[in-house]
Amino acid sequence: MRDMRKYKYMVLRRSSQVSLLFLFIAGNILGWNALRGNLSASIILGKIPLTDPFALLQIFATGNMISAEALEGALIVTVLFGLVCGRAFCSWVCPLNMVTDLANRLREKMKLDAENRNPFLSRKARYWVIGISLVLSFATGVAAFEWISPISMFHRGVIFGMGVGWTAVLAIFLFDLLIARNGFCGHLCPLGGFYSLITRFSLVRVRHYKEKCTQCMKCTDICPERQALPMVGKTSSMVVSGECTNCARCIEVCDDDAMRFGIRYVS
């Protein structure tokens, strides 16, 4: 039997994603005050504002100023992820991650992944999408990605009513299942790309211990951002890439305890 500890982080991540979603839904339907709004902007306990910093950047690009409250909210989020948790938004908060993880799982089960490569899609594409978002926001006067974002569409949909928004979610699911492995989150999503950019120097990191590693390479196989693990079996070091989502799948999959969470500059 496989050790339940192998799923520790998976269980934690899903609980985090689901309970955040639940609190947002309860905010709208039951009137709970814990979390109001959605991932674009929200208020904790009626006091602490949170704002999606990438959405804010796009609003700036349209040439509009925004309230101090929204700015404060964006600052809190930027500090939280940028300096502390890394790109954990993607694997611990974003609801679309559950969809793309499921697509990924099925892709493995159905052995659609024999090639395992996305020759036509670059990992850098997301940074282009960020650029286009900002240029289009400037040109059209509306926050360009916010208007098509399947993440907000999904999250807003679950809380406030989905309409035909599920088609966008289905499209992402099929894209990841049939067309490209980790196609959306690992290549295209500008929000993920934005968090990759601002979390370069965050504290919480996965650390690799070369002396324990037996070079089975299970970790790079399971990693949705495998380019973040160039050191495996070669050197003992921290994962430094901002593209790592701190999902801890590599930690769970490693039978030799050669991967662990650590704090940068300390351990």
Next chain:
Amino acid sequence: MSRDERAEKMPERRRFLIGVVKGIGAAAVGGLVWNGFLDGKKAYPFVLRPPGAVTEEKFLAKCTKCGICVEACPYKALILARPGDERPVGTPYFAMRENPCRMCKDIPCAAACPTGALDLSLVSGKDEQGRTKPDINLARIGLAVIDRETCVAYWGIQCDACYRSCPVMDKAIKVEYLRNERTGKHALLAPIVHSEHCTGCGMCERACVTEKASIFVLPRHIAMGESSARYIKGWDSSDEQRMGELPEETKTITPRSQKNPLDYLNQGGF
């Protein structure tokens, strides 16, 4: 040299450049499609925004689609546009016939907006002590418009459903006694909307007894005209200051317009 060999010999820099050009190409194509999509989505002029909304253009830029205003409304009157609602997706709007604005005194929706897309100061006035406080009567969500052909009061049937439902009663809608030309001996009790008082709350639209409402709220920029400074209410001194807005020169010049219009009798111009 075969094609493959040549490709292999291609210098690193060249390959890089081709990569960049391909990237720019893909970005341009994607950007254009995306841009077209945004253009289509912005073009919904018939949206009724919550009280205190800034101009629609600014609103579309500032609203982060967080739905906090929707949650703040105690009557659940606001809807956060779902894809397929034919409104800019994720932005708050009213469907007045189903659920109009109840004109809350403290305007919780506008007070809750974190981004300034709803600006409480736009719907605030001064109280007796000179303190700023929310005044929902300043809201201009839209303007109620009456279809006189289907409104049964204009047929001569007695109905004052809209008049009685209006929170700004006897100001935003007044009932006027008109002569019923058809019977020649009865009166019509005709509802008439006054734009200087109507907040566009939509209570009348919901109350209207006809199958499809004969009084309905439209965005003000659609419901209202605008007279130029060429037409002044000479009997209204406050209107006369608009005269300053007239451009100095008349643009259209014809042989007739060059003569002094005040002097046409003496000079026999016509």
